[in-house]
Amino acid sequence: MSEKHEITRRQFTKAGLAVAAxxxxxxxxxxxxxxxxxxxxxxxxxxxxxxxPQTGAYADEGADELRAFKLAVKHLNxxxxxxxxxxxxxxxxxxxxxxxxxxxxxxxxxxxxxxAARASAKRMIEKDGVIMFSGGSSSGxxxxxxxxxQELGVLFMAGLTHSNDTTxxxxxxxxxxxxxxxxxxxxxxxxVLKEEMGTNRKAYHLTADYTWGWTQExxxxxxxxxxxxxxxxxxxxxxxxxxxxxxxxPILNSGADTLILNHYGKDMINSLTQAVQFGLRDKxxxxxxxxxxxxxxxxxxxxxAGKNLEGILGTANWDWQLQDEGSKAFVKSFGTEYGFPPxxxxxxxxxxxxxYANACENAGTFYPPEVIxxxxxxxxxxxxxxxxxxxxxxxxxxxxxLVVRGKSNPSSQYDLLDIVKEVPxxxxxxxxxxxGGELGPYEV
Amino acid sequence: MMKQLMNLLKKQSDLTxxxxxxxxxxxxxxxxxxxxxxxxxxxxxxxxxxxxxxxxNILFGLTGYLSFGHAVFLGVGSYAxxxxxxxxxxxxxxxxxxxxxxxxxxxxxxxxxxxRRSGIYFSILTLAFAQMFYNLAYSVLIPIxxxxxxLQLRMHDPRIIDNYFSDPLPGLPSTDFFGMxxxxxxxxxxxxxxxxxxxxxxxxxxxxxxxxKLKAIKSNQHxxxxxxxxxxxxxxxxxxISGMFxxxxxxxxxxxxxxxxxxxxxxxxxxxxxxxxxxxxxxxLYGPLLGVGIIKYLENIFSTINESVLQQFFSFLPQWGENIxxxxxxxxxxxxxxLTLGVLFMIIIIFLPGGLMEGFSRIQKRYRKAKIKDNQSDSTKE
Numbered sequence: 132m133s134e135k136h137e138i139t140r141r142q143f144t145k146a147g148l149a150v151a152a153x154x155x156x157x158x159x160x161x162x163x164x165x166x167x168x169x170x171x172x173x174x175x176x177x178x179x180x181x182x183x184p185q186t187g188a189y190a191d192e193g194a195d196e197l198r199a200f201k202l203a204v205k206h207l208n209x210x211x212x213x214x215x216x217x218x219x220x221x222x223x224x225x226x227x228x229x230x231x232x233x234x235x236x237x238x239x240x241x242x243x244x245x246x247a248a249r250a251s252a253k254r255m256i257e258k259d260g261v262i263m264f265s266g267g268s269s270s271g272x273x274x275x276x277x278x279x280x281q282e283l284g285v286l287f288m289a290g291l292t293h294s295n296d297t298t299x300x301x302x303x304x305x306x307x308x309x310x311x312x313x314x315x316x317x318x319x320x321x322x323v324l325k326e327e328m329g330t331n332r333k334a335y336h337l338t339a340d341y342t343w344g345w346t347q348e349x350x351x352x353x354x355x356x357x358x359x360x361x362x363x364x365x366x367x368x369x370x371x372x373x374x375x376x377x378x379x380x381p382i383l384n385s386g387a388d389t390l391i392l393n394h395y396g397k398d399m400i401n402s403l404t405q406a407v408q409f410g411l412r413d414k415x416x417x418x419x420x421x422x423x424x425x426x427x428x429x430x431x432x433x434x435x436a437g438k439n440l441e442g443i444l445g446t447a448n449w450d451w452q453l454q455d456e457g458s459k460a461f462v463k464s465f466g467t468e469y470g471f472p473p474x475x476x477x478x479x480x481x482x483x484x485x486x487y488a489n490a491c492e493n494a495g496t497f498y499p500p501e502v503i504x505x506x507x508x509x510x511x512x513x514x515x516x517x518x519x520x521x522x523x524x525x526x527x528x529x530x531x532x533l534v535v536r537g538k539s540n541p542s543s544q545y546d547l548l549d550i551v552k553e554v555p556x557x558x559x560x561x562x563x564x565x566x567g568g569e570l571g572p573y574e575v
Numbered sequence: 576m577m578k579q580l581m582n583l584l585k586k587q588s589d590l591t592x593x594x595x596x597x598x599x600x601x602x603x604x605x606x607x608x609x610x611x612x613x614x615x616x617x618x619x620x621x622x623x624x625x626x627x628x629x630x631x632n633i634l635f636g637l638t639g640y641l642s643f644g645h646a647v648f649l650g651v652g653s654y655a656x657x658x659x660x661x662x663x664x665x666x667x668x669x670x671x672x673x674x675x676x677x678x679x680x681x682x683x684x685x686x687x688x689x690x691r692r693s694g695i696y697f698s699i700l701t702l703a704f705a706q707m708f709y710n711l712a713y714s715v716l717i718p719i720x721x722x723x724x725x726l727q728l729r730m731h732d733p734r735i736i737d738n739y740f741s742d743p744l745p746g747l748p749s750t751d752f753f754g755m756x757x758x759x760x761x762x763x764x765x766x767x768x769x770x771x772x773x774x775x776x777x778x779x780x781x782x783x784x785x786x787x788k789l790k791a792i793k794s795n796q797h798x799x800x801x802x803x804x805x806x807x808x809x810x811x812x813x814x815x816i817s818g819m820f821x822x823x824x825x826x827x828x829x830x831x832x833x834x835x836x837x838x839x840x841x842x843x844x845x846x847x848x849x850x851x852x853x854x855x856x857x858x859x860l861y862g863p864l865l866g867v868g869i870i871k872y873l874e875n876i877f878s879t880i881n882e883s884v885l886q887q888f889f890s891f892l893p894q895w896g897e898n899i900x901x902x903x904x905x906x907x908x909x910x911x912x913x914l915t916l917g918v919l920f921m922i923i924i925i926f927l928p929g930g931l932m933e934g935f936s937r938i939q940k941r942y943r944k945a946k947i948k949d950n951q952s953d954s955t956k957e
Contacts, residue, residue, distance in 0.1 A: 185910060186910065219637055237879070238879075238881070238886060239879065240878065240910065244836065244838045245723075245724070245725040245834060245836045245838070246725075246834075246836050246838055246839060247838075249832060249834065249877070250616060250620070253615075253616035253832070254614065254617070254875060254879070257614040257615050257616050257759070258611075258614035258616075258617075270724075271723050271724045271725065274724060275724075275725055275727070275836075276726075276729060278728075278747065278834070279832075281747060282747065282749060282758070301727075303702075339723075340713060340714075340717075340722055340723055341722055341723030341724050342723070342724040367714075367724075369713055370723055396794075568730075569730050571730070571747065
């Protein structure tokens, strides 16, 4: 407690100077003698910030992310069974915190709103002195706080965010994403769609009206039109709408034979349930069975949607049923702690925390530009997705992507998805320059 | 000398009021430190929402017209300011002027229509306008607002004025006031000075003939009309002024953090400023600011208290006592801070309908009475 007060008083005296002379705090060129925002200095501990949605349409994902973060902190401090620290390679972590400093954390609620998320992140950075913050579940929020990370010079290790923009046109030097994106979902899904649904279909999009929905709609449209499908309509729906019936009725008479739901979280549960209730899946259009596709899928959503998800195709970043060493170790560790398997949101958040800690160990410092250089181009394995690389050009991780399908006869309440195909990394890779955007400078 | 000073304070001349107010605002980092509220973001929020509430009070406090859509102007101000950053310059001055102007124009339009009715009908009309703007921001106005993602700065924005004078630096530029950064504490002091100016204007309005007219409208509008004075222009002017205050607050939100999202215009944001005003005291000068302080403090500090903090706090108790206290208190902190706010709000409405300021004036009165009694008993003794 007393330590915190010391920091605030120091900040205050600095601010006093800042008013008189030019500001020197939280501003450009403030790294004299390699000082940086929230430098832990000689302190015996570091603080990480976990900024997740605890209320709103993505609250389930947020809760699971928080569990994963807490588990990662435990493992970093050498408590518990070590989880992925037993399988990650190459790895420099020693189980004594990071660079010998004990890891502590603070949490915040993004409310799935950019404003609230930035306020919460600012509190973490300015008051709690976090050296890195993470979290996600909405790309809108991720992009907003990633901008903040760049401004204030504190690293942001994105959690669940699937929009192309996060590492595309809105990429930042201080933001990193382990999760896959809409473009990769499209590339992975394409061949399976062709095989199962043919090359002559009419697609109808319902899209969550923000950056993630837009880019996913675009990527999936590119994929399906590449197969020879046509696009009947693209309808934007507000996030957290609750009732989607007004959007679903027009589909019945549109002549489309495939519905693509660019929704996530509780929105997807609601829209899919209503689509099924309206009898879409029992319909025959143009002599074909009406099909529904949910390009981004998670087990948490499958739990909410229940039987409605049977047989529906989508993609996932990771699934707890994968049989590699890393996945098994993580599922075991998470299961022992909480009594149920982790979601893909939990996995990506856990991995991100470890990757950051490892990069600090490799760099031998918490100085952000050095840590960033360690992460850029970092190649690793044993974290659940096979060989993975953090591409230096856009801070996007490249790894295998899963195409999944809702199971028809689940054996337990968690066994809800069948893995249809593990699409190798080479098939989902793309040129980093296609989305534009600039990372910006190392030193801010 | 001392007596003179006391007399001066009692008179509460405009100058002393504003000097005391300025001293109070500028020393916030010192006296808010013990309660953990001394960090730039929260300090900025205190003063910015202070401006919002002070402006709202000009309408609601003076005329009694309960606008349920004031957050619109906050949102419009933010969007206007960010557009100024994108198109013209990162200097905050044009952004603030532009934002205040635009929100004033929109206030004139909304006020012109809504002010045809009073009471609940006026409230509903403003609410309808607010909801309309909120939904427009998420649908047809997306090219201007960027929808759910929020309007943000980009590396390659035109920024005509800045780029005319110098080549852009690498990275996103940050907002400044002729070289003074708007991040951190310097941002707070900038907003604090704006708040002091805004407060001064509000005070002048409160104590002017115009303010008197507005108060007369509040006490009996029909009588005002019978005496032959047209109330409508006064009402619309009050609405526009308070809309411009809100626009100014919205601009400052964008100044300290160049991002604008439509959630700022949601009806809950409009409701929040009503809560703030009522909590502190409707129609009083300081009341709304008190309300802002309480609500923003609860939102930012109370909401982060979790069980482990509580356990530390109650650790002086025996284990069972600690557990009981933690389980009793925990619903009211963390995510449950709204519950605390609700209880507080109810208590104040029931026992102090005039808000916290009424509480203070009651205490003051009691103190005075006691003093008079003392004096009397003193005189009888002699």
